Amino acid sequence: MFLSGYGHPAVSGVLFTTFVLAAPSVFADPQSVSAAAATDVAAVLPHALPAPQVIVLTEAELPKGKDAETRKAEDLARDQALRAKCKAIPKDTYDKYLCERRAQVDLVNQLDELLQQVATLTPRWPVDVAADQAQWESRRNACRTDQDVKMCLEFAYLERIGQLQAQFGLVAADGPIAYQCGDTALQLTYHATNPPLVEVSHAGEHRLAWMRPTDMGVYYRGEVTVREYRGGADVTWAQQTWACQQTSQ
Template sequence: MQTAGAAGLLAVALSVPAMAAEKPSFDCGKVQAGSIEELVCQDAGLTKLDQQLAEVYAQAADKAKNEQPPMLKAMQRGWVKGRNECWKSEDKRACVELSYQTRIAELQAQYRLVEMIGPIFYACNGNPANEVVVSYFKTEPATLIAERGNQTSLMYVQPSGSGAKYQGRNESLWEHHGEAKIVWGYEAPEMTCVVKPQ
């Protein structure tokens, strides 16, 4: 029995230097047992995502210095609360991983931290005044920001048999061969939109 215990202690001792090198952006010594933060501390993949988010957040904060009203910190606090709700999920790790990936992509798109295609102007339902302006971002997962009037929607790429399909909170865009099917708002009718010549 002692041999198994000694082997276990040796395994822990050998893994400590590796763990020390990879730390999340918060103090693992202060997290609650069983919390989502503890899961992040114990998982190398999630730790890496936390580090990546910390870097992207710092870049976004630099760009948001003169933002009025200042939204970034409040949004980040809200995101942390949302991530911590993953304890309710059946697959906690998958929930946390997706939470990090979408937040990183969101910040990269909102603060223009990655390569972008656009803006592309779409005229919808045959009316040039019914315009949706779209910027595509090379995030992981891929994102776009669509603007219509004074409203903005961040959308994430979805699996699609053909073309590129993006989904936001109440908006969607499915682009195929230069034509886009756009739904703007909860249960709104689908619009057929084509790229406007510039």
């Protein structure tokens, strides 16, 4: 689910709607519809769409995914293989988590695949992927000394993946939404990454911040800080903090 704060609906899926068409005169005067016409849609709506055909599939024809027991067995086998591969690495270390923890290995693979994908794409604004990657690797490596190495690594990868997804428009987005901050105009765009992030545009520059847990409104922190409240937001850009009001949806 993509949570984007007050007034910014989630982009969460596809809405399926069934439309029933009818001639206005039929509803204006129900008595004008004969018994025959009431049972014959074509008589009332000569141009009505044909009724959808229902195709019934047999049990053998139904698409089947893996059941819970199969997935559990596969995960267990993979965990055992990773533990065997990484056995010589000391426990609860940076290198151990990168090598052995299945969720972390999946994030490493996802980032590697994403970097290959964006190499052939054009970013939404000028981006130096190589320089960003080098800076990110320095921040990731700082997790070696973090009190919670496991969570530090996981969030580092999630944020880098989200950064690339926003820069190259690879996820659903809500915006840009205009905010006026005194004499300063900003645009905020909310991206359905994990965790959700907000892109703040100002004077041709784009900065990103990721949603953080908070008890007071919606809070984003990163290259810029955004604290949302109904109809507005406090935005800290470099050393400047603005009180902003939303001017468009």
